[in-house]
Amino acid sequence: MLTVVKHADDASCRSRASCPVYANAASVTKEAFARYSECAMGAICKRQDLRPPEFAFGSSVICATRTVRHGATLYHAGDTFHSIYTVCAGSFKTVLMHRDGVGQITGFHLEGETLGLDGVFAGQHSCDAIALEDSLVCIIPFDLLELLCREVKAMQRHVHRMMSGEIVRESGVMMLLGTMSAEQRVAAFLINVSQRLSARGYSAAEFNLRMTRNEIGSYLGIKLETVSRMLSKLQKEGLVDTRGKRIRILDLDSLTRL
Amino acid sequence: MLTVVKHADDASCRSRASCPVYANAASVTKEAFARYSECAMGAICKRQDLRPPEFAFGSSVICATRTVRHGATLYHAGDTFHSIYTVCAGSFKTVLMHRDGVGQITGFHLEGETLGLDGVFAGQHSCDAIALEDSLVCIIPFDLLELLCREVKAMQRHVHRMMSGEIVRESGVMMLLGTMSAEQRVAAFLINVSQRLSARGYSAAEFNLRMTRNEIGSYLGIKLETVSRMLSKLQKEGLVDTRGKRIRILDLDSLTRL
DNA sequence: CGAGTCCTTGATAAACCTCAAGATATGTGG
DNA sequence: CCACATATCTTGAGGTTTATCAAGGACTCG
Numbered sequence: 001m002l003t004v005v006k007h008a009d010d011a012s013c014r015s016r017a018s019c020p021v022y023a024n025a026a027s028v029t030k031e032a033f034a035r036y037s038e039c040a041m042g043a044i045c046k047r048q049d050l051r052p053p054e055f056a057f058g059s060s061v062i063c064a065t066r067t068v069r070h071g072a073t074l075y076h077a078g079d080t081f082h083s084i085y086t087v088c089a090g091s092f093k094t095v096l097m098h099r100d101g102v103g104q105i106t107g108f109h110l111e112g113e114t115l116g117l118d119g120v121f122a123g124q125h126s127c128d129a130i131a132l133e134d135s136l137v138c139i140i141p142f143d144l145l146e147l148l149c150r151e152v153k154a155m156q157r158h159v160h161r162m163m164s165g166e167i168v169r170e171s172g173v174m175m176l177l178g179t180m181s182a183e184q185r186v187a188a189f190l191i192n193v194s195q196r197l198s199a200r201g202y203s204a205a206e207f208n209l210r211m212t213r214n215e216i217g218s219y220l221g222i223k224l225e226t227v228s229r230m231l232s233k234l235q236k237e238g239l240v241d242t243r244g245k246r247i248r249i250l251d252l253d254s255l256t257r258l
Numbered sequence: 259m260l261t262v263v264k265h266a267d268d269a270s271c272r273s274r275a276s277c278p279v280y281a282n283a284a285s286v287t288k289e290a291f292a293r294y295s296e297c298a299m300g301a302i303c304k305r306q307d308l309r310p311p312e313f314a315f316g317s318s319v320i321c322a323t324r325t326v327r328h329g330a331t332l333y334h335a336g337d338t339f340h341s342i343y344t345v346c347a348g349s350f351k352t353v354l355m356h357r358d359g360v361g362q363i364t365g366f367h368l369e370g371e372t373l374g375l376d377g378v379f380a381g382q383h384s385c386d387a388i389a390l391e392d393s394l395v396c397i398i399p400f401d402l403l404e405l406l407c408r409e410v411k412a413m414q415r416h417v418h419r420m421m422s423g424e425i426v427r428e429s430g431v432m433m434l435l436g437t438m439s440a441e442q443r444v445a446a447f448l449i450n451v452s453q454r455l456s457a458r459g460y461s462a463a464e465f466n467l468r469m470t471r472n473e474i475g476s477y478l479g480i481k482l483e484t485v486s487r488m489l490s491k492l493q494k495e496g497l498v499d500t501r502g503k504r505i506r507i508l509d510l511d512s513l514t515r516l
Numbered sequence: 517c518g519a520g521t522c523c524t525t526g527a528t529a530a531a532c533c534t535c536a537a538g539a540t541a542t543g544t545g546g
Numbered sequence: 547c548c549a550c551a552t553a554t555c556t557t558g559a560g561g562t563t564t565a566t567c568a569a570g571g572a573c574t575c576g
Contacts, residue, residue, distance in 0.1 A: 096433050104433040118429065120422030126429065146418070150408045160404070163421040164378030170428035171376065171384065175354050175362040177435035178479035182564065213523065221436035223565060228524055244523075244573065440532070471555065481533060486556055502541065502555075 064139040068092075074115070074129040074137060081119030083141045087111050090135020091210045093219075094118075096127045105219040107169075108132070108193075108211060111200050117163055132210040177221045185220040186230040187258045190240065194249055205252075209245045322397040326350075332373070332387040332395060339377030341397045345369050348393020349468045351477075352376075354385045363477040365427075366390070366469060368454050375421055390468040435479045443478040444488040445516045448498065452507055463510075467503045 065088065068074050074085060077097060092109040106127060109115045119125040120142065149156040176185055198204035209216070213224040220227065234240045239255045241248040249255065323346065326332050332343060335355060350367040364385060367373045377383040378400065407414040434443055456462030467474070471482040478485065492498045497513050499506040507513065 096429050098433060098437060102437055104436045106429045106432050117422055118426050120418050121426050126426050146411075146414055150411065150414060153404075153408065156404055156408060160378050160421070163418070163425065164375055166425050167421065167428065168376050168379045168384050170425065170432060171354050171364045174364050174428060174431055174435060175356060177432060178362045178476070179356060179360055212521090218436070224522090225524080225566085226564060229564095232524075470553090482554090483534085483556080484532060487532095490556075 066137050066139055068131040068135045068137065070131055070133050070135075072131055074131065075119075075125045077125055077127050079119075079125045081116070081123050081125055081142065083139045084114055084116035084119075084145070085129075085137040085139060086114045088136040088138050091132045092129050092135065093132055093211065093215060094127045094129050103218070104221075105215055106173075108219065110193075110196050113196070114162055117166055132215075182220075182222050182226045183230045183233060184258050185222060186216075186227060187234065187239070187255045189216060189220055190247060190249060191252070191255060194252075204249070206246070206248045209247060324395050324397055326389040326393045326395065328389055328391050328393075330389055332389065333377075333383045335383055335385050337377075337383045339374070339381050339383055339400065341399045342372055342374035342377075342403070343387075343395040343397060344372045346394040346396050349390045350387050350393065351390055351469065351473060352385045352387050361476070362479075363473055365431075366451075366477065368451075369458050371454070372420055375424055390473075440478075440480050440484050441488045441491060442516050443480060444474075444485060445492065445497070445513045447474060447478055448505060448507060449510070449513055452510075462507070464504075464506045467505055
């Protein structure tokens with residue numbers, strides 16, 4: 001019936017070594033390659049049930065990638081919306097600017113997670129996406145994704161669940177911001193990061209935060225000094241061990257019960 | 259090609275008077291009928307470009323309605339997800355419960371607005387939806403909507419924009435909760451309600467709030483006493499005129515500049 | 517190793533919450 | 547329709563949490 005992509009070729013999405021963009025990303029490790037298998041959108045490339053013969057996608061379309069250096073923006077608020085992105089390696093923050101320049105970090109996006117769905121609504125992005133470290137993203141043209149969703153029911157479900165998941169995630173943050181004390185916010189943040197990292201195969205108990213105290217505070221609706229104080233408090237109580245950006249969770253149960 | 263609904267019949271979605279559910283809703287006025295034309299999902303029924311002959315939907319499927327009495331729940335957290343809803347008349351709050359019973363209102367849903375999209379992610383609703391007054395909703399089975407989205411590109415866009423819009427809306431609330439003072443929150447809330455009501459043809463300057471101070475406070479992340487104090491403050495400053503739940507906006511510019 | 521950024525900690529101030537009491541609004545049964 | 551019961555709203559006084567301001571220490575990266 002319909003052919004989704006005209007210039008289908010033999011290049012699998014996995015053969016990323018041939019991607020010139022990737023070759024230039026000195027700071028992106030080979031491990032990132034392996035972990036790409038966990039990418040939220042990896043399903044497009046690799047799930048056999050989503051890739052019958054008539055949907056042989058060219059890597060040049062679906063699997064285009066882009067490197068973003070630490071501090072550089074993936075997209076700005078106001079940029080015309082074309083694509084969503086999944087983080088293959090590295091991490092991002094999304095920042096919503098108020099007038100007068102006071103901004104709020106609305107989310108952190110770790111490996112395998114998606115960003116950019118805010119742009120669907122108005123046809124332009126509503127926030128800035130900035131890399132917290134040298135990063136690599138997979139570029140997914142949204143037109144193409146929509147086309148695919150019309151053809152493949154499982155893909156439609158995937159995309160709908162992804163969007164709904166973002167809605168649920170944000171509801172959780174609203175709860176955090178609306179009802180929790182500073183100590184609870186910091187604890188919840190650490191637990192959340194821990195869970196997301198462990199879902200990607202990293203240690204749940206020990207990890208490096210890529211964001212500053214200031215950025216954590218912006219996300220949690222508190223000041224950086226308060227973040228620092230609460231981390232010290234949690235340390236004194238023996239629930240975590242912090243050494244700058246290095247975090248070790250010592251007592252997850254107590255942390256959760258806060 | 260595909261027929262979306264088997265039992266298509268001649269009954270238009272507009273002929274709701276024949277709907278037995280509606281007939282029982284004594285508290286729903288005839289004006290609500292007229293305003294249904296503005297319903298977010300009215301597009302399914304009425305837009306001609308979305309309703310070529312092969313998509314003649316039976317009102318029994320798409321246009322099923324349900325009345326919900328003041329204080330009753332449309333759905334509970336944990337309920338299996340089947341449908342999303344648009345508010346034909348009345349209004350709702352969505353409440354996300356924390357452990358220990360402390361909840362947070364994550365949104366108010368006025369006439370013409372949609373709720374329930376949170377359920378797509380996990381296949382069950384993540385929050386309670388409770389009517390703020392006797393209300394009428396249009397029930398949209400999500401399976402059917404997805405089917406329709408696979409057939410009609412414009413409908414797919416509509417649904418995607420709706421979901422993305424919810425993401426953007428929640429980002430805005432996160433900003434409010436994360437960066438604004440109590441006075442700014444109350445002002446922003448009034449402006450927001452005003453805009454949404456005026457988009458439905460109601461007065462932007464004068465309206466009745468259907469929610470209590472407590473509910474407003476829960477949504478804004480402050481206590482009911484603080485809401486009351488800030489309303490009094492705005493009144494003293496001559497920006498609004500409040501008389502219980504009756505609100506009159508006197509100086510929108512100053513309110514916005516806060 | 518030196519400049520800049522980031523982090524920690526303390527003292528003080530401001531914003532908001534808690535508790536309390538009275539006022540107003542809303543609903544209900546007689 | 548009134549009187550009562552209940553829920554909601556307003557306002558005040560005092561307490562708690564977090565922000566602000568400030569200074570010194572630690573980390574990072576050329």
